[in-house]
Amino acid sequence: MEENQNTLKTNRILSGMRPTGKLHIGHYFGVLVNWLKFQEDSSYEKYYMIADWHAFFSEATNKEFNLKKVTLDILIDWLSAGIDPNKVVIFRQSDVPEHLELHIILSALTPMSWLERNPTYKDALENIKNKDIRNYAFFGYPVLQTADIVLYKADTVPVGEDQLPHLELAREIVRRFNYYYGLTFPEPQSILTKAAKILGIDRRKMSKSYNNAIYLSDSSDEVNKKVMSMITDESRIKKTDPGHPDICNVFSYWNIFESDKEKIEWVKRSCIKAEIGCVQCKRELAKKINEFLEPIREKRSYYENHKDELYDILEEGKKKAKQLAVKTIEEVKDRIKI
Numbered sequence: 183m184e185e186n187q188n189t190l191k192t193n194r195i196l197s198g199m200r201p202t203g204k205l206h207i208g209h210y211f212g213v214l215v216n217w218l219k220f221q222e223d224s225s226y227e228k229y230y231m232i233a234d235w236h237a238f239f240s241e242a243t244n245k246e247f248n249l250k251k252v253t254l255d256i257l258i259d260w261l262s263a264g265i266d267p268n269k270v271v272i273f274r275q276s277d278v279p280e281h282l283e284l285h286i287i288l289s290a291l292t293p294m295s296w297l298e299r300n301p302t303y304k305d306a307l308e309n310i311k312n313k314d315i316r317n318y319a320f321f322g323y324p325v326l327q328t329a330d331i332v333l334y335k336a337d338t339v340p341v342g343e344d345q346l347p348h349l350e351l352a353r354e355i356v357r358r359f360n361y362y363y364g365l366t367f368p369e370p371q372s373i374l375t376k377a378a379k380i381l382g383i384d385r386r387k388m389s390k391s392y393n394n395a396i397y398l399s400d401s402s403d404e405v406n407k408k409v410m411s412m413i414t415d416e417s418r419i420k421k422t423d424p425g426h427p428d429i430c431n432v433f434s435y436w437n438i439f440e441s442d443k444e445k446i447e448w449v450k451r452s453c454i455k456a457e458i459g460c461v462q463c464k465r466e467l468a469k470k471i472n473e474f475l476e477p478i479r480e481k482r483s484y485y486e487n488h489k490d491e492l493y494d495i496l497e498e499g500k501k502k503a504k505q506l507a508v509k510t511i512e513e514v515k516d517r518i519k520i
């Protein structure tokens with residue numbers, strides 16, 4: 183670990199997701215792409231965590247919610263997308279109780295005003311009506327998230343844009359701890375993907391609650407149906423009307439799913455010159471998306487038939503995560519003299 187005046191560099195990555203439902207292509211291009219990239223970079227140690235406690239904070243009174251099941255679901259989604267337990271540590275937050283110990287320690291260093299002004303929290307209070315989030319644990323959500331990161335002394339956190347306020351808070355909490363107890367934790371930096379955000383098939387934010395997402399687990403029929411229902415350039419009524427790809431959601435999907443730049447240019451030109459119709463354009467896009475999803479589907483069917491391997495992966499991850507976590511907690515307790 184390198185050290186200069188007030189920063190630490192560990193080249194360690196921690197990131198996580200709450201298990202709350204199937205992953206869609208927005209998760210893939212917004213977060214998983216970076217996880218996959220770092221997975222191949224041996225200059226970093228990688229810890230990818232299923233944040234089951236965080237999920238519990240908004241579902242504690244929901245009798246239908248089954249945390250064990252959704253934990254396995256997200257694990258299957260990650261593995262299908264190519265996250266490789268031989269290259270990274272995959273673990274479940276609740277398997278390492280040290281997260282909770284550090285959470286309570288950091289709680290005592292987090293002024294309530296910081297949590298009250300957290301934009302993610304304010305937004306959740308305004309918009310989430312179908313979940314029970316007016317509780318003490320949910321209020322402290324970013325404190326546990328900070329504990330998740332610094333328990334491994336991670337300095338790099340690849341996340342989606344929506345997590346930036348949490349990372350900002352994490353740095354503030356870290357600075358406060360380091361100020362009172364001596365330089366202990368790195369200030370974690372967030373890493374975002376380059377790709378423009380994918381909108382849902384109806385052009386709103388891609389989200390389960392809008393029913394507008396393409397899931398990594400969708401069948402080819404589902405993908406075809408969803409793509410064919412996408413809104414295109416609304417001013418293009420007849421096939422002979424020239425189109426405006428730059429305002430067309432279908433075209434923004436082409437930019438994401440097609441790696442051949444010339445093909446993208448061809449779609450663009452053909453649309454502008456009214457040489458292809460929207461139906462053909464969508465049909466070809468659906469084919470591309472299905473090609474992208476095919477290897478993911480294959481891996482999914484493997485893991486669905488080898489469920490015991492899932493438990494082995496979590497068990498292995500737990501052991502590796504625990505080693506580091508225990509060391510950090512010992513150091514922290516020593517520093518706070520408890």
Ligand code: TRP
Nearest residue numbers: 196197198199200233236327330
């Ligand atoms: N809040 C994150 C999300 O909803 C999940 C998460 C929990 C996380 N702990 C973390 C992400 C630590 C990065 C680092 O997706």
Ligand code: SF4
Nearest residue numbers: 425430432453460463
């Ligand atoms: Fe959009 Fe394709 Fe139709 Fe052009 S041809 S408006 S890019 S769907």
